[in-house]
Amino acid sequence: MEMVATSRPANWFLAFYRSALGKKTVMALTGIVLFGFVFMHMAGNLKIFMGAEAFNHYAEFLRAAGEPILPHGVGLWMFRLVLLTCVALHITAATQLTLQNRRARPIAYKCLDPVQLGYAERTMRWSGYLMGIYIIYHLLHFTVGTAHRDFIAVNPYHNVISAFQFWPVAAVYIVANLLLGMHLYHGLWSLFQTLGCNHPRYNPWRRVFAVTFSIVVTAGFLSVPIAVLSGLVS
Amino acid sequence: MRLHLQIWRQENSSAPGRLVKYTLDDVSGDSSFLEMLDLLNEQLVGKGEVPVVFEHDCREGICGACGVMINGQAHGPSARTATCQLHMRTFKDGDTIQIEPWRSVAFPVIRDLMVDRTSMDRIVQAGGFISVRTGSAPEANLTPVPKGDSDEAFDAAACIGCGACVAQCPNGAAQLFTSAKVGHLNILPQGQPERYQRAAGMVARMEAEGFGSCSNYRECEAVCPKGISVDWIARMNRDFLLARLKGL
Structure with a gap:
């Protein structure tokens, strides 16, 4: 009989992560953090409808978050670090799971006809990777400013308006946010399954939750470029 | 025709x-x-x-x-x-x-259309059983089971182990099969002593066999000849996470 090591694994998290279900759990938990972030981001964006002063004041508040306990900007960087860690974990786990899934069926079907697979589910991987590229562009565009034609660091309101008045940029944002909406729709429902939140009484609400919040987040994000394009905000 | x-x-x-x-x-x-x-x-x-x-x-x-x-x-x-x-x-x-x-x-x-599905048997061997004392049959009403639980256990036990869930899954995952086999025991009082070892052991075996992971596509549920619900997958995930938290 082969001897099996029974000692406790040195690193509990690594042992947990080695399992596909562990990776799924990491995806669900980081997904919750990222969903919380996009929801707050969307709500903050709506400040643009209250005018330049309110919007720029909100942006400055974000930089000053955590003061006076933390020095200026440190709170924001801590927040960014958490988000970047979550994004990195989310993408790494998704990639590892995708590769594992490919290995699970080395010989493909000549014909596989999905019964009820929806568009959001089919495009989950691609919408995810496209979102990663979009995030890099978005940061270079509005945070760093190198991808912006007329960037003024202290005037985010101006940066948003001048960017979206050029329709191809607005179009990129609109398409990216529609992708985000679909990604959220499948992700928000899936995380309940992955984390084992299941009860006959509350199960129908999981779908309602996913539909509601993916629509609210997408509509909120889309409202900004659409409002600028239509001249509602200038 | x-x-x-x-x-x-x-x-x-x-x-x-x-x-x-x-x-x-x-x-x-x-x-x-x-x-x-x-x-x-x-x-x-x-x-x-x-x-x-x-x-x-x-x-x-x-x-x-x-x-x-x-x-x-x-x-x-x-x-x-x-x-x-x-x-x-x-x-x-x-x-x-x-x-x-x-x-x-x-x-x-x-050969041709026949495949070897003993990987599923090995998943069951990794925990799809309960410990019982041998000897004469116990009194049938010794262990009360709530009616709802026994009905649900039966829904999961209806799994015939055909492998359609794996076959249809774009990821080639065996989550629906494994969760049904974990779940029909984990929901009953007789299955409680090994509940978390069962979830941890059967999931580990499932992954070791090379099956894919679950992306919640629910294609398995759609083709299952016995209509096993993906709710069982959520239940298995919960028991697996609790098992890990308990250090199993």
Whole structure:
């Protein structure tokens, strides 16, 4: 009989992560953090409808978050670090799971006809990777400013308006946010399954939750470029 | 009716396979899918050719032996129907039907449409049992079971282990099968002593067999001939996470 090591694994998290279900759990938990972030981001964006002063004041508040306990900007960087860690974990786990899934069926079907697979589910991987590229562009565009034609660091309101008045940029944002909406729709429902939140009484609400919040987040994000394009905000 | 068949033929697990075309006449709409294959095999034997190997046993949807991919869907187009229960009246005269074996790294093809599913048996061996004292049968009402729980346990226990969930899953995951086998014991009082070892052990075995991971596509639920719900997957995930938190 082969001897099996029974000692406790040195690193509990690594042992947990080695399992596909562990990776799924990491995806669900980081997904919750990222969903919380996009929801707050969307709500903050709506400040643009209250005018330049309110919007720029909100942006400055974000930089000053955590003061006076933390020095200026440190709170924001801590927040960014958490988000970047979550994004990195989310993408790494998704990639590892995708590769594992490919290995699970080395010989493909000549014909596989999905019964009820929806568009959001089919495009989950691609919408995810496209979102990663979009995030890099978005940061270079509005945070760093190198991808912006007329960037003024202290005037985010101006940066948003001048960017979206050029329709191809607005179009990129609109398409990216529609992708985000679909990604959220499948992700928000899936995380309940992955984390084992299941009860006959509350199960129908999981779908309602996913539909509601993916629509609210997408509509909120889309409202900004659409409002600028239509001249509602200038 | 006349049917054009495209059937996967493969000599053995290491030989390369290919789709072979056959035309079959006078197929009755009242025959089952397997009877249609029987008809084809009779003709092949008559012509001195090697018949198509496919697995079957009870032919009434309870043994789980007979699954094949029919036009890209596990057990064919009818919901909650095993291949043996599929009537040929589901198809029209002149239809082309493509038949392939289940495809999974954990289900190697033995020959033609027959695959080796002992990987599923090994998952069950890793925890799909309860500890009972041997000896004379205990008094039947000694362990009270809530009616709702016993009904749900029966829903999960209806799993016939056919492998359609794995076959249809774009990821080749065995989550629905494993969760049904974990769940029908974990929901009952008799299954409580090994509850968390069972979830941890069977999930570990499932992953070691090379099955894919669950992306919540719910294709498994759609093709399951017994209508097993993906709710069982959530329950298994919960027990697995709790097992890990307990250090199992």
